[in-house]
Amino acid sequence: MTATDTPTEAPQTPPPPPPATISFESNYGKNPLGEATFAAMCARLPSVLRQTAQMAWAIDRLAVILLLVCQVLTGVTAAVVLAFTARAMQHLVGNGPVSERLHAAFPALAVITAAVAVGRISSALSSYGDGRISPGLITAADTALVEAVCRVEASAYSEDGFANRQEAAEVGVSRTTMMVKDAQRFTAAFVRMIAASGVLTALHPLMLPLLLLAVVPAGLGAVLSARVDYETHYANVGDRNVRGMMRWWATTSRHGDEVRANGMTDYIVYWYRTLSERIDKRTLTAAxxxxxxxxxxxxxxxxxxxxxxxxxxxxxxxGRLDLAIAATAVVAVQTSLAALSQLVINGAALFHTSLYLADMRSFLDLAAERAPKRGEMKISAPVEEICLEDVVYGYPGKERPAVDHVSLTLRRGEILAIVGENGSGKSTLSRLITGILLPDKGRVAWDGVDLASADPSSVWAHTGLVPQIFAQWPLRARENVTLGQPRTFHDDPVWEAIDAVGMRTAIEELPKELDTLLAREFFGGSELSGGQWQRLACSRALYRRSALLILDEPTSQMDPRGEHDIFEEIKSIAADRITVVVTHQLENTKIADRIIVMQDGRITEQGRYEELANGGGLFAELLALAKDR
Incomplete structure (x- = not known):
């Protein structure tokens, strides 16, 4: 066989890469109960019950009172049933004709029947009370979590473990409604146990200790099993967080074209299945x-x-117990055993749920610590000057600052353009100017007021921002312009902002114009194109009529007509505000009164367009590259 006759092998392609292994080495990556003792875990139950009662009391006091009264009634009726069972047994197993024994036992049997009826009614009322508390409780927990995340300093999102602690808190929110049910069942079982134990001890003091020994191992097993379950949950938090993100990205229609046209479907399904199997493996290993x-x-x-x-x-x-007493003891043992079993089972469930709620409370405490605590000084319009004095800011985990010793002054009526290569610090600088981020060193001052000492709500009341990655809110078209902050009871200012970005025709063609829900995923909703969404994002900032207007790549998805309309509008309103434009389109910087060039977090050049275009620096280099196409 000659060399030319050798069969050629098909080229080999590598297998698809598996999902990344997510691990953390900080304190946030450690299971908080990893070294907790059994006694320490059991000691949590009183505080858990107290906290649950406080949460429920804040939601519906009448329902809490109803639940407590019902639990007391449950215990009283259990004691009455056992006590009168003993009386009935004395007559039923005594001597004499059956009719006489039944007649003698009838009053006790009637009391037992009435007590059982009261117990059933109290159980129904307990369910009613729980039904009144649970919806408000989970709404309060869910709203508290959303508010906490929305109100933290923006820098918190970059902190190690923040996203995973948020994911763990989400699980706590979902478990909140179970807490009331667990606490209710635990309390009811505890009251029934006390009642039954009192009767059983009266029959013979030896019975109760033996019964406790019979039930305590089950409680120990339930609590230890809950600990294993929580360890597995904690180990899977990171993977579940990433899987949830991937699920949204893979299934939302916004990215469907990219998934299909790039042939990603098989890999996404493989990735999702592989990560799910990794989560399942941890769960099965714990079984x-x-x-x-x-x-x-x-x-x-x-x-x-x-x-x-x-x-x-x-x-x-x-003969140490009479036959009638022995018969009553059988009933008391059964009742006590059931009550004790429910006590340990629901106690373990209460403890189990408390682990997840502890994650939620821990995250809310963290969010409260990371909420802005800057000061109470107010910013008033118009803002004449914004000064950055030797500002330094670095993101967690990054060795080099994103903004490195920048000093800059912005004045009312001026249009400032910020340009530079990717990663040069342009967007970070704009976030520092707005006060979204506070510098690690130096200061940012609006009309002499340091933003570290200013009330952030008063700062952001005077800002209008079009970020590079803008939101496409599932709200009506009107709220997508006003962002839920209308200035008037009529829509004239809304239409003015829409006209300014050339969107009137597009909005008028929607089924309900300004009342149209901009979410194609929902029934009755509509969708806009990428360029139309970007125009609408610009209209939000224009509608606010703010003292500071920042536009970060505001026309990247627009056609030339839309881009021209936006920049003409920017020029027409510039006299009344400070305007900052962040852009890679260097030709657009011709409208700016001043251009600054960022490189490695520093300002390396600044001046007008013509000066920089002929200055031989980075701006001139980038401009030449843009024209060399």
């Missing part, structure tokens, strides 16, 4: 541990339960 715990504790509980029944039989057979 044998849970099985061993439950088998061991069930066997131990069974031994003690057998000893309880053997003791009862011995007491009855040796």
């Amino acid at each position: 044998p541990r849970t099985l061993r715990i439950m088998l061991a504790t069930s066997a131990l509980g069974g031994i003690f339960l057998l000893a309880t029944w053997a003791t009862l039989a011995w007491l009855a057979s040796t």
Whole structure:
């Protein structure tokens, strides 16, 4: 065989890469209960009950009172049933004709029937009270989490572990409604146990300790199993967080074209399945541990339960208990056993749920710590001057500052353009100017007021921002312009802002014009093109008539006509405000009174367009590259 006859092998392609392994080495990556003792975990229950009661009390006080009254009634009726069972048994197993024994036992049986009826009614009322509390409780928890995330300093999003702690808190929100039910069942079981135990102890003091020994192992098993479950949950938090993000990106219609045209469907499905299997593997690995715990504790509980029944039989057979008392003891043991079992099961469930709620409370505490605490000084319009004095800002985990010793003054009536290569610090500088970020060193002052000492709401009341990545809010067209902050009771200012960006025809063609829901995913909703959305984002900033207007790549998705309309509008309103334009389109900087060039976080050049175009620096180099096409 010659060389030319050798069969050629098909070129090999590498397999698709698996999902990245997510691990953290900071304190946030450690299970907070990893070194907690069993006693310490059980000691949490009183505080959990107190916190649950406080949360429920804040939602509906009448419902809480109703629940407490019902739990007391449950205990009273349980005690009455057992006490009168003993009386009825004395007559039923006594001597004499059956009719006489039944007649003598009838009053006790009537009381038992009435007590059972009261217990059933109280149980129904408990469900009603829980139904009144639970919806408000989960709404309060969910709203508190959303508000906390919205109000933190923007820099918190970049902190190590913040996103994972938020994901853990989300699970806590979903478990909030279970907390009331767990607490209610635990309290009811505790009251029934007290009532039944009192009767059982009165029958013979030896019975209760044996019964406790029979049930405690089950409680131990339930709590230890909850700990294993939580460890698995904590190990999977990061993967679940990333999987949730990927699920949204993969299934939203906005990215459907990119997924299909780039042939990503198979990889996304592979990636999603692989990550889900990794999560499942951790869960399945924990299953044998849970099985061993439950088998061991069930066997131990069974031994003690057998000893309880053997003791009862011995007491009855040796005459230490009358037959009627023994019969009552059987009922009391069954009742006490059921109450104790419910107590430990619901106590473990309460403890289990409290772990997730602890994550939620921990995150809310963190968010409260990271909420802006800058000062109470107010910013008033018009803002004449914004000064940055030797400002330095670096993102967590980055060695080099994003903005490095920048000093800059912006004045009312001036249009400032910021240009530079990707990663040069342009967007970070604009965030510092608005006060979204506070500098690590130096200061940013509006009319002499340091933003670190100013009330942020008073600062942002005078800002209008079109970010590079802007939101496409699932709101009506009107609210997408006003952002829920209307200035008048009529729509004239809204239409003015829409006209300024050339969007009137597009809005008038929508099914309900300004009342149209801009979300194609929902019934009755409509969608805009990318360029139309960007125009609408610009209309938001123009509608605000703010003292500071910042536009970060405001025309990147627009056609030439739309781009021309926007910059003409910017020029026409510039006299009344400070305007900042961040752009890669260097030709657009001709409208600017001043241009600054960013490189590695520093200002390397500044001047007017003609000066920089002929200055031989980075601006001239970038401009030449833009023309060399």
